[in-house]
Amino acid sequence: MLLKAIYRPQNLYCLHLDTYSGNDIRSAAKSLAACFNNVFLASRSEYVTYGGFSRLRADINCMEDLLSKTQKWKYMINLPRQEYPLKTNIELVKILKIYNGSNDIEGITGKRMLPIRYQYKQEYVSSNSGRSLLLGTRELKEKSRITSPL
Known part of the structure; x- marks a missing residue:
């Protein structure tokens, strides 16, 4: 469709x-x-x-x-x-x-920034169907590994 x-x-x-x-x-x-x-x-x-x-x-x-x-x-x-x-x-x-040839890639900054996307560890988990899912954890990344999208 x-x-x-x-x-x-x-x-x-x-x-x-x-x-x-x-x-x-x-x-x-x-x-x-x-x-x-x-x-x-x-x-x-x-x-x-x-x-x-x-x-x-x-x-x-x-x-x-x-x-x-x-x-x-x-x-x-x-x-x-x-x-x-x-x-x-x-x-x-x-x-x-x-x-006119420029890119349109949206960035999330300021009030729209979602720290949960880069401050916390994420892990792959297998679902019942055998597919891998990316899930967030409540575990913070080490300070040296946090890279802000700014």
């Missing part, structure tokens, strides 16, 4: 399938990608843990694949499965033209 909503023939689409994805989903995604010359599966798959580095690694895998493509492109927008664009494609194009 997401691809149907955002698809434009002039754009490139990289689909990263979590390594946990079953054969049915993988087969369906391959079949879908085969219908379009601008949709492809990421060459490497990650065991994605929400909130963990593997989520970023999945994006980096698609970025590396995009850089190897001969088709020209200007912007890369990542859309995890739990997100849905609130702007139409035309609105996004207008916004990107206004940005």
